[in-house]
Amino acid sequence: MSETASRALPVQDARIYPRGGLDVLSRAEVARLRDASAGGMHELLRRCALAVLTSGSASDDPRAARDLYPDFDIQVLQQDRGVRIDLINAPAMAFVDGEIIRGIAELLFAVVRDLAYTAIELGPEYAADLDSSAGITNAVFGLLRNARILRPADPNLVVCWGGHSISRDEYLYTKQVGYELGLRGLDICTGCGPGAMKGPMKGATIAHAKQRRRTTRYIGVTEPGIIAAESPNPIVNHLVIMPDIEKRLEAFVRIGHGIIVFPGGVGTAEEILYLLGILLHEDNAGLPFPLILTGPTIAAPYFEQIDRFIRLTLGDEAASRYEIVIGDPAAVAKKMIAGIRRVREYRIGHKDSFFFNWAVQIPQDYQQPFVPSHEAMAALQLRPGRAVHDLAADLRRAFSGIVAGNVKEDGMRRIEEFGPFEINGDPAMMQALDALLRAFVEQRRMKIAGEYQPCYRVVT
Structure with a gap:
């Protein structure tokens, strides 16, 4: 292991070998994780790995760790005896006396394990299996x-x-x-x-x-x-x-x-x-x-x-x-x-x-992924008279969109480009929603630090 002294924040290179729960990966899994081209998962792996290497961070800005450690990288390598993970310019806070903290290493192995499984077992060739409720539950x-x-x-x-x-x-x-x-x-x-x-x-x-x-x-x-x-x-x-x-x-x-x-x-x-x-x-x-x-x-x-x-x-x-x-x-x-x-x-x-x-x-409809675009948020049917579980599903999506605009990188990017989401519906329901969201803002329940800029506008 070698420490890089030229960085503003201390970083460290490391080579680690997973133990238990991630003993082997297939060649296809390793290739998918290493692939940084279109359809590959390398950037997703890098982002998730950096999150666990900064475990305990007090920031809720998904871009903060990436900005602090722009040169961080992770490589997953297949070997005859199993898998090797190479960390380049990793946050030094994840190490003690040159060795990665065991709990953080376990979380890192979980990241590789789950992304590899998703890439293969839930890949495009299995899309038909996810068209049914039973398939999603499986x-x-x-x-x-x-x-x-x-x-x-x-x-x-x-x-x-x-x-x-x-x-x-x-x-x-x-x-x-x-x-x-x-x-x-x-x-x-x-x-x-x-x-x-x-x-x-x-x-x-x-x-x-x-x-x-x-x-x-x-x-x-x-x-x-x-x-x-x-x-x-x-x-x-x-x-x-x-x-x-x-x-x-x-x-x-x-x-x-x-x-x-x-x-x-x-x-x-x-x-x-x-x-x-x-x-x-x-x-x-x-x-x-x-x-x-x-x-x-x-x-x-x-x-x-x-x-x-x-x-x-x-x-x-x-x-x-x-x-x-x-x-x-x-x-x-x-x-x-x-x-x-x-x-x-x-x-x-x-x-x-x-x-x-x-x-x-x-x-x-509770299982299908909701992509909170401006059009999707505006199209939510927030009005009485519907089956209660259908109304609850759309109310859930409204809050999910606000979560995305607050702390998810894709959602934040949409807000920066197109402005706040607009949420509309039954006037009484919108007044109640607006009052609840305003209370969250006043009680500082939206952000850990800094002034909150609403990513939504309730049309009342």
Whole structure:
């Protein structure tokens, strides 16, 4: 290894050999990852690898790491005995005494593994398989199985959603909830980034240590468009990169046995609407799925706003699918344990697996990738009178577009070129949406640092 002294930020070259989970790649996989031409994945590999090498970064600008390390590169080489990864001008923060930090190396191997799998198993020749709902679910299953996320065991995985830009009090509360979950033997899955995605994992690590649990899972589920803005936090020990936001959301619902929602911004609202839309579908009417919205006392107004918006747009039935618990981490954990017991009983009764929720029916319009162009955002049907799960799907897409404009490189580029997205629909619904988004801005839930410039305009 050699250190380059001429850079403004310290960098380092390295040669590493993956261990466990990425022992071999096919020649086709290596060629696809190395190919920097049209249709190749080298730039995507480079961007995702840089995100994990700057694990713990406090920036939510997807271009920040690239600008700080413009000369970074990664090469994947096939050898007779396996795979070799060469890092050129890699961030020195990923190393200690000349050796790459083991946890960061594992995340790096996960990046190579998942992008290689996606390139081959979900390549153009398999496009027809992704035209059906069952085909998409099978693809999600395959990705998770290849990442060794699926583990036959009693239900104990809690998905935690929430914002990357939250207050200190809110962050400490997520740690307290994670601690209470960990004491009760529950593992944590989040979107893998900072803020409410890191706090529950951090709290659970202490509780797991107290309970002397040796096999613990802190699962981070992300996707290429967002990983650079929400680089994995250092506690994640199982990382999986899904191809798009829709498969990421489906992965959460398929592997989680219950979901806790902490305060957040538009990304958290998108996740809530996605799950509620699915649970409100008639095919899922009797499906137990514990959903708890929680935060410290100072977050009570936030959840009142969310609850009010949901009741106005989706109705009281939607609100009946979740509980709101304020300022009581132990109560959250106890309710989640009780909910997961009901999930266990239901799956035994319906002969469904513990590690992958096959029973939940996810409509195909929730699975198809939404590309948030200006035309697509303007065409969303945000009006009452529609089937509630159809309305929830379009509301989810509206928030997804704002997430893209805020933190995804493609979305940011569209906003810079064509101006803010325009969102229009029923006047009362648009007023409620505008009020909710304004509150997010005022509470600084849109950006970690700097003044927020809206990427949207609600037409009221």
